[in-house]
Amino acid sequence: VWKHCLKIIRDNVGEQSYNTWFEPIVPLRLEGHELTIQVPSQFFYEWLEEHYVSLLRHVVDVVLGPNGKLEYSIIVDGGNEHNKPYTINLPTSRPKSTRRPEAVQEVKTKKSKYNGTSEDTAVATLAPYQQYAAETCLNDRYTFDTYVEGDCNRLARSAGLAVAARPGTTSFNPLMIYGGVGLGKTHLVQAIGNKIKEDYKDKVIFYVSSEKFTNQFIEAVKNNGIQEFTNFYLGVDALIIDDVQFLAGKERTQEIFFHIFNHLQQNSRQIIMTSDCPPRDLKGMQERLISRFKWGLTADLSQPDFETRVAIIQKKMQTDGIDVPYDVVEFLASKVQTNIRELEGVMISMIAQSSLNRKDFDIDLAKHILQNIVQNIETGIDIEYIQKSVSDYFKVPADALKAKTRKKEVVMARQVAMYFTKEFTDYSLKSIGQFFGGRDHSTVIHAIRAVKDLIETNRKFRSSMDELNHLLKQRGKS
Ligand code: ADP
Ligand code: MG
Numbered sequence: 001v002w003k004h005c006l007k008i009i010r011d012n013v014g015e016q017s018y019n020t021w022f023e024p025i026v027p028l029r030l031e032g033h034e035l036t037i038q039v040p041s042q043f044f045y046e047w048l049e050e051h052y053v054s055l056l057r058h059v060v061d062v063v064l065g066p067n068g069k070l071e072y073s074i075i076v077d078g079g080n081e082h083n084k085p086y087t088i089n090l091p092t093s094r095p096k097s098t099r100r101p102e103a104v105q106e107v108k109t110k111k112s113k114y115n116g117t118s119e120d121t122a123v124a125t126l127a128p129y130q131q132y133a134a135e136t137c138l139n140d141r142y143t144f145d146t147y148v149e150g151d152c153n154r155l156a157r158s159a160g161l162a163v164a165a166r167p168g169t170t171s172f173n174p175l176m177i178y179g180g181v182g183l184g185k186t187h188l189v190q191a192i193g194n195k196i197k198e199d200y201k202d203k204v205i206f207y208v209s210s211e212k213f214t215n216q217f218i219e220a221v222k223n224n225g226i227q228e229f230t231n232f233y234l235g236v237d238a239l240i241i242d243d244v245q246f247l248a249g250k251e252r253t254q255e256i257f258f259h260i261f262n263h264l265q266q267n268s269r270q271i272i273m274t275s276d277c278p279p280r281d282l283k284g285m286q287e288r289l290i291s292r293f294k295w296g297l298t299a300d301l302s303q304p305d306f307e308t309r310v311a312i313i314q315k316k317m318q319t320d321g322i323d324v325p326y327d328v329v330e331f332l333a334s335k336v337q338t339n340i341r342e343l344e345g346v347m348i349s350m351i352a353q354s355s356l357n358r359k360d361f362d363i364d365l366a367k368h369i370l371q372n373i374v375q376n377i378e379t380g381i382d383i384e385y386i387q388k389s390v391s392d393y394f395k396v397p398a399d400a401l402k403a404k405t406r407k408k409e410v411v412m413a414r415q416v417a418m419y420f421t422k423e424f425t426d427y428s429l430k431s432i433g434q435f436f437g438g439r440d441h442s443t444v445i446h447a448i449r450a451v452k453d454l455i456e457t458n459r460k461f462r463s464s465m466d467e468l469n470h471l472l473k474q475r476g477k478s
Contacts, residue, residue, distance in 0.1 A: 001027070001030055001035060001063060001064070002025075002027035002035070002037070004063050005035075005059045005060075005063050006022060008058075008059050008062060008063070009022050009055065009059060010022075012055055013052070013055070021044070021047065021048060021051075021052065024039070024040055024044075025037050025038065025039055026038040028073055033064050033065060033067045033068045033069055034064075034068075034069040034070075034071060035060070035064060035068070035069070035070055035071070036070075036071040036072070036073055036089060037070065037071070037072060037073065038072075038073040038074075038075065038087065039072055039073070039074055039075075040075055041074065041075065042074055042076070042258070042259060042262070044074075045072050045074050045090065046262065048072075049266065056070060057070075069091065070091075071089045071090070071091055072089060072090045072091075073087045073088070073089050074087060074088055074089075074090065074259070075087055076088065076255055076256075076259070088226060088227060088230045088256070088259060089227060089230075090230075090234070090259065090263055091234070136193060136197060136205045136206060136207060137206060137207040137208060138190050138193045138194050138197065138205065138207050139190055140194060142186070142187045142188075142190035142191050142194065143191050143194050143195070144157075144160075144161065144164075144191045144194075144195060146187075146191075146315065146319060147184070147187055147188060147191050148308060148311045148312045148315050149308075150304050150305065150307070150308030150311065151302075151305060151308070152183070152301060152302045152303060152304045152305065152308055153183075153184060153188070153301050153302075153304075155299045155300075156177050156179075156188060156299035156300065156301055157188065159172050159175055159297050159299050160175065160177075160188055160189070160191065160192045161192075161195075163175050163192055163270060163272065164191075164192045164195035164196050164199070165199075167196050167200065167203065167237065167238045167269075167270035168237065168238070168268040168269050168270040169268060171296065171297070172296050172297040173265060173268075173270055173271060173295070173296045174261070174265070174270075174271035174272065174273055174292070174293060174295065174296040175192075175270075175271070175272045175273070175296055175297055175299070176273045176274070176275065176279060176293050176294075176296065176297070176298045176299070177189060177272070177273070177274045177275075177299055177300075177301060178274065178275045178276065178277055178278050178279075178298065178299075178300050178301070179274075179276070179300050179301030179302065180276065180301075180303070180338075180339075180428070180430055180431055180434070181276070181339060181341070181427070181428045181430070181431055182338075182339035182340050182341030182342060183301040183302070183303065183304075183339070183340060184301055184340055185242070185243075185274040185301060186242055186274065188301070189207070189240050189242060189272050189273075189274055190207060190240070192238075192240070192272055193205050193207050193238065193240050193272070196237075196238050196270075200237075203237040203238060204235060204236050204237045204238075205236070205237065205238045205240070206233075206236045206238070206239055206240065207240040207242070208239075208240070208241055208242070209241075209242045209243055209246070210241055210242060210243050210244050210245070210246040210247050211243070211246050213241060213247075213253065213257070214246065214247065214250055214253045216229060217229060217252070217253050217256055218253075221252075226256070229256070230256065230259070230260065233260045233264075234260060234263055234264070236264070236269065237269050237270065238269065238270040238271075238272065239260075239264060239269065239270070239271050239272070240272045240273075241257075241271070241272070241273050241274075242273075242274050243274055243275065243276065244273050244274065244275045244282070244285075244293075245275050245276050245277065245282060247285065247289075248282065248283055248284030248285055249284035251286075254285065254286050254289055255286075257289070258286070258288065258289055258292075261289070261292060262292075265292075265295075271296075273293065275293075276428055276430055277430065277441065278298060278300070279293040279294050279298060280294075281441075283442075303337065303338055304340065306333055306334065309332075309333035309336070309337070309340075309343065310329055310330065310333045312340060312343065313329050313332055313333060313343065313347065314329060316344060316347055317329075317347065320351065322351060322361075323361075324361060325361065325362065327363060328361060328362060328363055328366055331363050331366050331367075332346060332347070332366055332370075335366075335370055336370070338431070338434065339431075346366070346369055346370060349369045350365055350366060350369055353365060353368075353369065381424040381425070381472055381473075382425070383421055383425060383427065383432075383435050385472075386417055386420050386421050386424060386425075386472065387401050387402075387417050387435075389468070389471060389472055390413055390416050390417040390420065390468065391413055391417070393413075393464075393468055393471070394409060394412065394413035394416070395409075396409055396410050396413045400413075400414075401413060401414045401417055401436055401437070402435075402436055402437035403437060404437070414436060414447065415447035415448075415450050415451050416451055416465070416468070417436070418432055418436060418444050418447040418448060418451075419447060419448050419451040419452070420468070420469070420472060421435070422444070422448055423469075424472065428441075429441035429444045429445060430444075432444045451465075
């Protein structure tokens with residue numbers, strides 16, 4: 001069959017092109033009307049799809065009939081996680097007029113098959129990503145209605161609305177939202193997903209964190225399920241992938257994501273991503289992925305200003321049906337500035353305390369709660385406390401940790417304080433940098449490494465660190 005195809009192709013392309021692009025193809029198998037061919041690389045596949053897709057369709061139509069299908073099998077180099085090379089099949093692109101390729105129908109039938117009857121055996125043998133297939137994994141609490149607009153999110157929000165209105169067909173593909181912890185990335189991208197779900201009932205939408213995606217992939221590798229894993233993702237109309245910075249250093253997961261990304265993008269499916277930094281700052285990420293991340297639109301979320309914080313508090317309280325005196329709202333908005341999640345934490349505690357202990361919903365209660373909540377719940381150690389303890393220990397002024405100074409003893413104290421902040425709190429590297437005079441996250445990484453190195457190589461330093469560690473923990477508890 002392939003020989004027959006080649007004959008037609010040879011008549012339609014120049015000799016040079018034929019030798020370059022069609023000779024190296026290995027026909028793998030023919031199942032019914034479906035022919036699978038093996039190509040040497042992703043690049044090869046892209047080239048064929050870009051330059052010869054109509055010729056290939058024509059050939060398939062002629063040789064295999066109108067139901068004919070062509071699948072590619074791509075040889076993928078091994079990476080980190082498991083070192084065997086493997087191949088995945090990607091269906092050939094449909095002409096743009098057909099709304100979506102076969103893969104989706106496959107997912108759909110899978111859905112109905114596994115959804116209705118709760119046959120335990122069937123469910124038990126399903127890989128995790130198939131179990132999710134029935135759901136979008138969206139949280140319906142996160143909508144545009146509950147998302148307060150402000151200067152900090154204006155571009156990202158309106159880009160999100162545009163994408164939700166015409167998923168896959170705007171130039172915002174991928175849409176990449178980046179910003180620090182707790183600034184509303186997950187809320188926004190889920191709002192986009194929920195809006196698409198509402199307006200396009202037949203579209204398959206899927207939300208996944210990069211961590212979950214990685215774990216699913218590792219499971220798939222273990223269980224020989226890479227193809228199924230891939231098929232599942234190829235069948236999604238709008239893929240939301242949260243916190244892509246977690247893919248850093250995970251070569252093989254990046255590899256498979258790259259293929260999925262390309263395929264979705266080429267078939268006008270929407271990709272929505274979030275990250276804690278702009279694409280160019282993503283460390284441990286393949287260049288080709290980063291460059292693709294920049295293809296669409298990148299929009300940032302910054303820290304909300306005072307008015308926006310006030311509006312967010314009011315919105316939350318209103319949603320929960322709680323009346324809060326305006327002075328309390330202002331007080332909270334002025335005290336918690338960096339992180340909306342933290343702000344929310346304070347409100348939740350206030351609601352709980354005021355209803356449990358019948359306390360007045362006033363500034364005193366807010367003050368009381370603020371004192372407790374800014375500390376790390378588990379260890380009771382907060383960042384100010386670390387900065388103070390470390391500067392005391394090194395006998396440098398606490399302000400110097402946040403200042404520009406590069407005096408040797410200050411640099412040392414600053415690095416140690418960063419190190420312990422990472423140890424004792426949940427702040428991201430980026431936030432830690434913010435707390436130390438707005439340094440960037442690579443400075444924090446460097447500091448932590450430097451301290452670790454010293455701990456390993458210098459006994460005296462190690463015992464001081466043990467001592468400090470002990471001090472911090474002791475006082476943290478009290
Ligand atoms: P991130 O994913 O960036 O860490 P989240 O999306 O989880 O942040 O947001 C943290 C919390 O703050 C969520 O509960 C979210 O609803 C709330 N939030 C963030 N931005 C806004 C906003 N503009 N309006 C209302 N709530 C917001
Ligand atoms: Mg998030």
